[in-house]
Amino acid sequence: MIQCEGLVKIYKTDDLEVVALQGLNLAVNEGEMMAIIGNSGSGKSTLLNILGGLDRPSAGQVRVGPWDLLKVSDNDLVKYKRDTVGFIWQNNARNLLPFLSALENVEMPMMFSGKLDRPYAKQLLEWVGLKDRMHNKLTQLSGGEQQRVAIAISLANKPQMLLADEPTGSVDSRTSDIIMDIFRRFNRELGLTIVIVTHDLSLAGKVDRVVAIRDGLTSTEFIKRNPNLDGAPSLHESGGIDAVHEAYVVVDRVGRLQIPKEYLQALAIKDKASMEFDGEKILIRAPKSLEGETA
Numbered sequence: 001m002i003q004c005e006g007l008v009k010i011y012k013t014d015d016l017e018v019v020a021l022q023g024l025n026l027a028v029n030e031g032e033m034m035a036i037i038g039n040s041g042s043g044k045s046t047l048l049n050i051l052g053g054l055d056r057p058s059a060g061q062v063r064v065g066p067w068d069l070l071k072v073s074d075n076d077l078v079k080y081k082r083d084t085v086g087f088i089w090q091n092n093a094r095n096l097l098p099f100l101s102a103l104e105n106v107e108m109p110m111m112f113s114g115k116l117d118r119p120y121a122k123q124l125l126e127w128v129g130l131k132d133r134m135h136n137k138l139t140q141l142s143g144g145e146q147q148r149v150a151i152a153i154s155l156a157n158k159p160q161m162l163l164a165d166e167p168t169g170s171v172d173s174r175t176s177d178i179i180m181d182i183f184r185r186f187n188r189e190l191g192l193t194i195v196i197v198t199h200d201l202s203l204a205g206k207v208d209r210v211v212a213i214r215d216g217l218t219s220t221e222f223i224k225r226n227p228n229l230d231g232a233p234s235l236h237e238s239g240g241i242d243a244v245h246e247a248y249v250v251v252d253r254v255g256r257l258q259i260p261k262e263y264l265q266a267l268a269i270k271d272k273a274s275m276e277f278d279g280e281k282i283l284i285r286a287p288k289s290l291e292g293e294t295a
């Protein structure tokens with residue numbers, strides 16, 4: 001469904017250039033529910049905004065289904081945003097109109113695309129557990145309920161893919177579980193591809209795969225040990241991402257991989273290292289001269 005190769009995004013402000021994505025590779029299969037994690041500033045939102053058609057990439061390849069997001073025209077991008085992709089933000093004020101009811105909010109994007117379907121709007125609100133609150137104004141709903149309305153809105157035009165930027169960032173852990181269960185249900189029952197961006201590791205147990213981004217590059221992939229195990233223990237209960245997932249370092253096409261800064265610092269490795277291959281393992285060490293310095 002999603003194919004990014006060598007994806008680059010450079011923000012230019014006056015004389016300053018910020019390289020937010022520096023040749024990122026990512027593949028997401030159709031029907032997958034996965035998360036992208038990373039520290040603040042690692043490029044998560046930049047990636048999501050590009051996938052959602054809200055921002056243009058600077059270079060590289062990025063395809064979503066049949067759409068080439070590097071080459072797509074402005075007119076086609078409007079169609080892409082309306083029909084292919086649904087978006088959820090942490091701050092749902094961006095999606096919601098407070099003076100309208102939950103139902104009217106869900107109907108709004110349907111009206112924009114000329115396909116008003118009230119029964120489906122009601123159905124969506126029922127699916128997110130708001131059957132009895134659909135005629136309430138947004139101001140009469142709690143933050144968690146508003147976030148559920150935002151999910152229903154994002155699906156109003158039956159997109160194939162849902163992008164969620166910190167969807168559980170401003171709700172408590174119980175509401176966070178409810179939201180993740182709703183996502184899982186849409187993923188299973190509608191075959192929706194879901195990409196969640198978060199810095200919250202506790203969501204990891206609830207998705208099939210986690211890709212970590214560091215400094216604008218994919219660095220590590222965590223794949224569920226037992227893909228059939230749903231509602232796997234969250235990190236609070238299990239004590240670590242490794243309890244549920246197998247971690248793999250990402251190696252790109254030309255053989256590059258990212259070594260965590262902590263490892264490099266621990267061995268005082270700066271711009272070079274020595275590497276040995278013993279037939280089974282590859283060993284990376286500080287160069288001899290540096291070993292002497294740290295001893």
Ligand SMILES: Nc1ncnc2c1ncn2[C@@H]1O[C@H](COP(=O)(O)OP(=O)(O)OP(=O)(O)O)[C@@H](O)[C@H]1O
Pocket residue numbers: 011012013018019020038039040041042043044045046047199
């Ligand atoms: N519009 C912009 N103009 C200039 N620089 C930007 C812009 N948007 C993001 N950046 C920079 O690009 C880098 C990646 O930012 P991004 O928002 O994608 O990170 P993030 O991983 O989503 O962080 P957070 O979790 O804090 O939202 C950062 O260094 C950020 O300062």
